Amino acid sequence: MHFVSTAPNSGALPTTPGVVGSPGGDKMPIIRQYLRIALRWRYVIFGVTAACFILGLIITLLMTPKYTATSAIEISRESSQVTNFQGVERETSVADQEFYQTQYGLLRSRVLAERVATQLRLIDDKTFFERFGINQDDPAFQEISGRYAANGRKERQRIAGEILLKHVGIDPTRLSRLVEIHFTSPDAGFSQKVSNAWAENFIQTNLERKVQATSYGRNLLQRELGQVKDRLDETQRQLVTYAEQQRIINLPSQGNGENSTSERSIVADELASLNTALSQATADRIGAEARSREAGRSGQSNEALRNQAINSLRQRRAELAAEFQRLMVQFEPEYPPARAIQSQINQLDRSITLEENRVSGSVQADYRQAAENENALRRQVERLKSNYLDLRRRSIQYNIYQQEVDTNRALYDGLLQRFKEIGVAGGVGVNNIAIVDPADVPKAPSSPKLLINLFVSLVAGLVIGAALAFALEQMDEAIADPGEVERRLGLPLLGSVPKVEGVEPREALLDRKSELVDAYLAIQTSLGFTTQHGVPRSLAVTSTRPAEGKSTTALAVATMLARSGKRAILVDGDMRSPSIHHLGGVDHDRGLSNFLAGNDDISQLTFEMRDLGFTAMSAGPIPPNAAELLTGPRLKLLLQRLLETYEHVVIDSPPVMGLADAPLIASQVEGVVYAVESHGIRSSLVKTALQRLLGANAHILGGVLTKFEARKAHFGYGYDYGYGYGREKTNKGS
Known part of the structure; x- marks a missing residue:
């Protein structure tokens, strides 16, 4: 038996009270x-x-195979210092990423590309432009005597540079100073030449850029030097002229600053010398005065005490006095030797007195001389002070001129030194870019x-x-899987009916082992859960449009009810295109339309389908307007009378779209079974039809997927399993 999937799903149709088992579960993952x-x-x-x-x-x-040649260069932040002199270009800091981004931009510059094209003589190379597929209809490629014209050289140079830029690649190596230069072309040798030429020309342009900066700086400094030298000469002339007019004579000083000319005046030097001499004369006079006063108070000066001659005389006298005293012990003073010694002592006393007087006179003379010298020097100093003050007044403008001379000389010396340094630095030519790996001829194509x-x-x-x-x-709105009945339409799935080929539906229903019988048995089982009392007593089977299998479904439902022991009647409600009478082998001269028109004898309007086990009522004669018959009370009356005799009434309803018949019938029955053709109708049309039924207050029991082919269905559900279960084994056993 085929078991119908009852997994809830949130379908496209909104949940309404008129739909049994409206979706409200989880979505598919x-x-x-x-x-x-x-x-x-x-x-x-x-x-x-x-x-x-x-x-x-x-x-x-x-x-076309293309070959890529790669050369590697190193870009250093600072060039090697051959000298201590600095050039004009700015030095970059260690963390200056702008420097490297600038270098990468220069490697991709148009000027560099055109320079490479010029060096390799690509501007006049016809093969080069043909190799890269350049249209040579441009006037710049006009040929004269088999060669390009000279007047288009500039345009060809621009085009050649664009070609090279298009095929060159600059690839900086992360966290390093290395940069790889790739060039791709159909010619391996040409790729090598361009890659190496690119690196060499980049180094050369870097050097030229530094030389140009240095040359510009030298020229600028040279002009500045000329102007500063003219100002220095002018201020020196002013200084000399003013000094001559004011008779200011200064001598250069020694050991002063580098950039200034320090001078000293003669008056200042003379004043300093005399002032020093005056200080010394004053000191000498004070000393002489002190010695003179000392000699006057004591009668004997320190000079006498320190005099060598006086000290010698005093020593000799002391010796004679000692000898005299020794003789006095034994002899009288009149003793001849004693008198002789006394005479010597007296002579020595006279000599000492005379010498002391001479020393004292010398001290006084020294004092007088010192006082005169001091006075003379003081007068001279006072005179020089007056001259110096006068010189200071006359030197104010002189000092101004001197400061201008010193400033101009310092500026001139600084510019001259910088001019020499730039000349040396520019002549060295050290580069901060070096080729690490020159490009080799690629052996294999890169693309x-x-x-x-x-x-x-x-x-x-x-x-x-x-x-x-x-x-x-x-874009596909077809209902392909049984699960899509719930997911797209919001209908509870009653079951799916496989497509049966090569056999009529009635014959398939007569074969109780057929897949069709199994499918409708599952549908009958599902209908038993739609109401509290089991299968609805009155139900209609409809679809969106004709030929979706609704008549077969109605026939099968009636057959399954009859086989389950229920009294069932099948009513052909499609009075516009009746079909049930064909299954019974009768005509439709009597049937539903007759009762709706007023014929109350139901027994004359029905016929038995004994092989299927139920009673059927044909549609009857086709009325002019079936909807008018259905709007009256006769349909409700018919259902009441049929339910008095039969346990279940199954109505084969007309399709919904374009007709009013199906909503009218659906509003009178207990429930509606909706047939949907697999891979046969768009879900949007089905939704519209369902909305019409809901608008008529129909109770939709669920949907039946008809003509289902498992091989065309979406995978993942397993609906292709139940209908064939056990049949292959049975066939083999038989």
Whole structure:
């Protein structure tokens, strides 16, 4: 038996009181949804992927091989210091990233590209422009005697530079000072030449840029030097003229500053000397005065005490006095030797007195001389002070001129020193860029890369195929799986009916082992859970449009009810296109339309379908307007009378779209079974039809998916299992 899926789902149709079992459960997981879409449209995805793969293979095989040559250079922040002199260019700090970004920009500059093109003589190389597919219809490529005209050289240089820039690649190595220069072209040797030329010309332009900066600085300093020297000469002339007029004579000083001319005046030097001499004379006079006063108070000066001659005389006298005293011990003073010694002592006393008087006179003379010298020097100093003050007054303007001379000389010396340093630094020519690895001739092409291109084509094909599948899924409104009845329509799924080919539905129903019987048994089981009393006593089977399997569903439901022991009657409610009478082998001269028109004898309007076990009522004669008959009370009356005899009344209702018949019938029955054709109708049309039924207060029991083919369904549900279960084994056993 086929078991109907009862998993809840949030369908597209809003939940209403008129729909039994309206969805309100969880959605399908997103990964499962994508997997379902991928499996459903797998042939589209595989086809697009295969097409992209083949296209990538063809394009790769048709592409011209290109060769990439790579050279590596090192860019240092500071150049090697051969001298201590600094150039004009600014030194960059360690963390100055602007420097490197500037260098990368210079490597991609148009001027550098045109310089490389000029050095390699590409401007007049016809092969070069043909190699890169340049249209030579431009006037710049006009040929004269087999060579390009000279008047288009500038334009060709621009085009050649653009070509080189388009095919060059600058790749800085992260966290290092290395930069790789790549060039790609169809010619391996040409790629090597351009890559190496690019590095060499970049180094050369860097050097030229430094030389130009230094040359500009030298020229500027040279002009400044000339102007400063003229100002220095003028101020020196003013200084000398003024000194001559004012008779200011200064001598250069010794050991002063480097950039200033320090001078001293003669008057100042003379005043300083005399002032020193005056101080010394005053000191001498004070000393002489002190000695003179001392000699006057004591009668004997210190000079006498320190005099060598006086001290010698006094020593001799002391010796004679001692000898005299020794003789006096034994003899009288009149003793001749004693008198002789006394005579010597007296002579020595006279000599000492005379010498002391001479020394005292000398002290007084020294004092007088010292006083005179002091007075003379003081007068001279006072005179020089007056002269010095007068000189100071006359030297004010002189000092102003002297300051101007010193300032101009300091500025001139500084500029001259800087001028010499720049000349030395510019002549050294040290570069901060060096070639690390010159480019070699590439041995193998860098593009196209077959494996990478095929992988990219495969990924692109998968992406495009997936996008196309998703777009088709969004545009596809067909109901493909039983689960979509709930998900898209919001209807509880009563069951799905497989598509039966090569056999009529009635014959399939007569075969109790057929898949159709199993499917409708499952539907009958589901109907038993739609009301509290089981299968609704009156129900209508309808669809959106004709040929969706609603008549077969109505016939099968009546058959399953009859086989379950229920008294059931099948009423053909489609009075516009009746079909039930064909199944019974009768005409439709009598039937529903007769009762609705007023014929109350139901027994004359029905016929038995004994092989299926239930009673049927045909649609009757086709009325002019079936809707007018259905709007009256006769349909309700018919249902009441039929339910008095039968346990279940099944009405084969007309389709909903475009007609008023189905809503009128649906409003009178206990419930409606809605048939939906698998892969046969758009879900938007079904939703519109369901809204019409809901507008008529119909009680929709659920949906039945008809003509279902498991092989065309979305994968992941397992609906292709139940109908064939056990049949293959039974067939083998029989």
